[in-house]
Amino acid sequence: MSGGRDRTTLPSRRRRAQGVELKTAEEVEIMRQAATIVATVLKEIEAMVEPGLSTADLDAYAEQRIRGLGATPSFKGYHGFPASICACVNDQVVHGIPSKRQVLRRGDLLKVDTGAYYQGFHGDSCITLAIGEVSPKAQRLMAAAEAALYAGIDQVKPGNTLLDIAGAIEDSVVSAGFSVVEGFTGHGVGRNLHEAPSVFNVRTRELPNITLRPGMTLAIEPILNAGSKQTRTLKDQWTVVTVDRSLSAQFEHTVLVSETGYEILTDRDRLPTPEIPAVATKPGSR
Numbered sequence: 001m002s003g004g005r006d007r008t009t010l011p012s013r014r015r016r017a018q019g020v021e022l023k024t025a026e027e028v029e030i031m032r033q034a035a036t037i038v039a040t041v042l043k044e045i046e047a048m049v050e051p052g053l054s055t056a057d058l059d060a061y062a063e064q065r066i067r068g069l070g071a072t073p074s075f076k077g078y079h080g081f082p083a084s085i086c087a088c089v090n091d092q093v094v095h096g097i098p099s100k101r102q103v104l105r106r107g108d109l110l111k112v113d114t115g116a117y118y119q120g121f122h123g124d125s126c127i128t129l130a131i132g133e134v135s136p137k138a139q140r141l142m143a144a145a146e147a148a149l150y151a152g153i154d155q156v157k158p159g160n161t162l163l164d165i166a167g168a169i170e171d172s173v174v175s176a177g178f179s180v181v182e183g184f185t186g187h188g189v190g191r192n193l194h195e196a197p198s199v200f201n202v203r204t205r206e207l208p209n210i211t212l213r214p215g216m217t218l219a220i221e222p223i224l225n226a227g228s229k230q231t232r233t234l235k236d237q238w239t240v241v242t243v244d245r246s247l248s249a250q251f252e253h254t255v256l257v258s259e260t261g262y263e264i265l266t267d268r269d270r271l272p273t274p275e276i277p278a279v280a281t282k283p284g285s286r
Contacts, residue, residue: 015215017210017211017213017216018197018208018210018211019196019197019208019210020188020195020196020197020210020213020216021188021190021191021195021196021215021216022213022214022215022216023190023215023216023217023256024215027121027190028215028217028256030118030119030120030121031121031122031123031190031217031254031256031265032265033118033119034071034116034117034118034119034121034122034123035116035123035125035254035265035266036123036265036266036271037066037069037070037071037116037118037123038114038115038116038123038124038125038254038266039123039125039266039267039268039271040065040069040271040274041062041065041066041069041114041116042112042114042125042126042127042266042268043268043271043274044061044065044274045058045061045062045112045127045129046127046129046268047273047274047275048061049104049110049129049131050104050131050132051104051105051106051108051131051132052103052104053103053104054098054099054100054101054102054103054104055085055087055089055096055098055099055102055104055110056098056099056100056102057100058085058087058098058112059083059084059085059087059098062084062085062112062114063076063083063084066084066114066116069116070118071116071117071118072116072117072118073114073115073116073117074114074115074116074117074122074123074124074193075113075114075115075193078193081095081097081238082097083097083098084114085098085112085113085114086111086112086113086114086126087102087110087111087112088110088111088113088239088248088250089102089104089108089109089110089111090108090109090247090248091241091242091245091246091247091248092111092239092240092241092248093181093184093223093225093231093240093241093242093248093250094111094113094181094184094223094240094250095238095239095240096111096238096239097236097238097239104131105131106131106132106133107131107132107133107134107135107138108130108131108132108134109128109129109130109131109134109138109141109142109247109248109249110128110129110130110131111126111127111128111129111248111249111250112126112127112129113125113126113250113252114126115193117193120191121190121191122189122190122191122192122193123189123254123265123266124189124193124219124252124254124266125219125252125253125254125266126221126250126251126252127251127268128142128145128146128249128250128251130142137226137247138226138247138249140176141178141224141226141247141248141249142249143176144172144173144176144177144178144224144249145178145222145223145224145249145250145251146251147172147176148169148172148173148176148180148201148222148224148251149169149220149221149222149251149252149253151168151169151171151172152165152166152168152169152172152201152220152222153165153220153253153255153262153264154168155167155168156212156218156220156255156257156261156262157212157257157260157261157262158212158213158214158257158259159211159212160211160212161209161210161211161212162197162198162199162200162207162208162209162210162212163203163209165199165220166199166200166201166202166203166204167203169201169202169220169222170201170202170203173201173222173224176224178224178225178226179224179225179226179227179228179229180201180202180222180223180224180225180229181201181223181224181225181229181231181248182200182201182202182204182229183231184221184223184240185198185199185200185201185207185221186198186199186200186201186218186219186220186221186222186252187199187218187219188216188217188218188219189217189218189219189254190217196210197210197218199218199219199220199221201221201222201223212257213257214257214258214259215256215257216256216257217254217255217256217257217265218254218255218257219252219253219254219255220252220253220255221250221251221252221253222250222251223248223249223250224248224249224250225242225246225247225248226246226247226248227242227244227245227246227247228242228243228244228246230242230243230244231243252266253265253266253267254266
């Protein structure tokens, strides 16, 4: 899996390659901390979600927890976004605004995307969660989305290119029988929440095909739909949904290009199992 933490091979001072910033060893260490905060919050949310909670409850918890860990929510106020998480349910694809009216029900598919800004650097990650028992198709979609993410991550190593990542993701999704949302891509992440390069999820010649170098940090985030890849944006100008009302799923990690491969900075599996947070703020109890 991870290429490890070989700090001796990272740039000793800030440099760029093909317009992409290469992080120094010191900057990578700060990003590890930012990413660990993100991973911690998502793992705790995974432990606490249940029918009856609203997406606003999850947002309030995430903001309080991110700040309590010494960071600032990356998303809140970003281009005017009003919350600390993006919360998307079922056919919502990306950028869902948390709401007290969006109460989770058994059988829902929930996507939670969040970021933390810590000492000048961001971490960014997304998970898809089943609320109770979900349909077999929803289970397959979730599994395919996670498999596509790791197929892309497996291509991260010096000398490979963004097209290697994109091709692996696209092949994984197509083989599972789902569609890739092409209108949204992954991205570089670090000093800025979104920075060069764009990390696409399908083969394309429309974006620069950057060669990967140690010190690059990427947010890789394939988005899969159970039906059509086409989407539309709701009147709130943020929430994106599938045009055919089909389910959507997404997983995302912040990934470092190391000298020998990669390191998943937002890896939740390396964290201890959290106690279920006592947040159960049911609708109407605020």
